[in-house]
Amino acid sequence: MNHDRTEPIRIGRIDYTNVWPVFHHFEPELLRCAPRLVRAMPAELNRRLREGAIDMAAISSFAYGLNSEDYVLLPNLSVSARGPVQSILLFLKSPLETVLDGGRIAMTTTSATSVNLLKILMEKFHGGQPVYESAEPDLDSMLTHADAALLIGDHAIRASWHHHGYEVIDLSESWYRFTGMWMTFAVWAVRREAAAAMSADIAEIYEALVDSKRRSYGDMRPVIDHALRTVGGTEAYWKGYFEGLNHDFGSGQREGLSLFFKYARELGYLEKDVAIEEWSLAGPVATPAAPPQ
């Protein structure tokens, strides 16, 4: 299902708070190319981009790894952390030793990156062999059957606010402790044929996203207010949450992501090596006008 060039370009937006700094000031209706915005959970956007039902999206970094030959990355945009992230959480009903020794872990259906990060941490770094199952992101129902539950995004944030008494492991913190590296959870990917056919639209959207990110980082207050109004929690919580997140994609994030792909490959969760390829801005917008003849 490739893009019909008479239709507006279709963009996927992850329906979790972690992407807000990039989208908060992004106003598609003000853009010349008038893109259509589709909001969904990461796993749903991963699927729609793969099927060509959308042209570009913030998707799970692991989904980029699975289909990298079909995609290019938008430079300098990601959802990353170097240390605790507070929204990629493993809730333990049983002790970690029990979980590692054939215990059952229920994993949210909304994720692709974090489920594989969990497997790397459990198997490579802890030497364990849990049994994994997919489940709808509801902590109570997950833990009626399983010894541990993985939640991400706002599902993890809301669950962490409840006094459930479970031990909680922040997977981004574990990754940092074991590797000393950045962890990149989401990237902005564009289907190759869309990048070729609609490069001017993509350049316009890209500049608007980067501008939105720049404004959010200049003043996180409006993003925090929006989170308070729509999700709840406290101002201190959201301030700390956005401080722990990072939305750049530079050499540190790239190295961390390459290591993540390497380990996923080693364990057989990726079938091939991944070459990370960023979209070149040498499209019509970035190319200077030809000098007069």
Ligand SMILES: C=C(O[C@@H]1C=C(C(=O)O)C=C[C@H]1O)C(=O)O
């Ligand atoms: C940091 C987060 O990163 C997310 C994790 C993803 C995944 O595990 O596949 C995908 C997109 C990101 O929104 C989060 O959900 O809180």
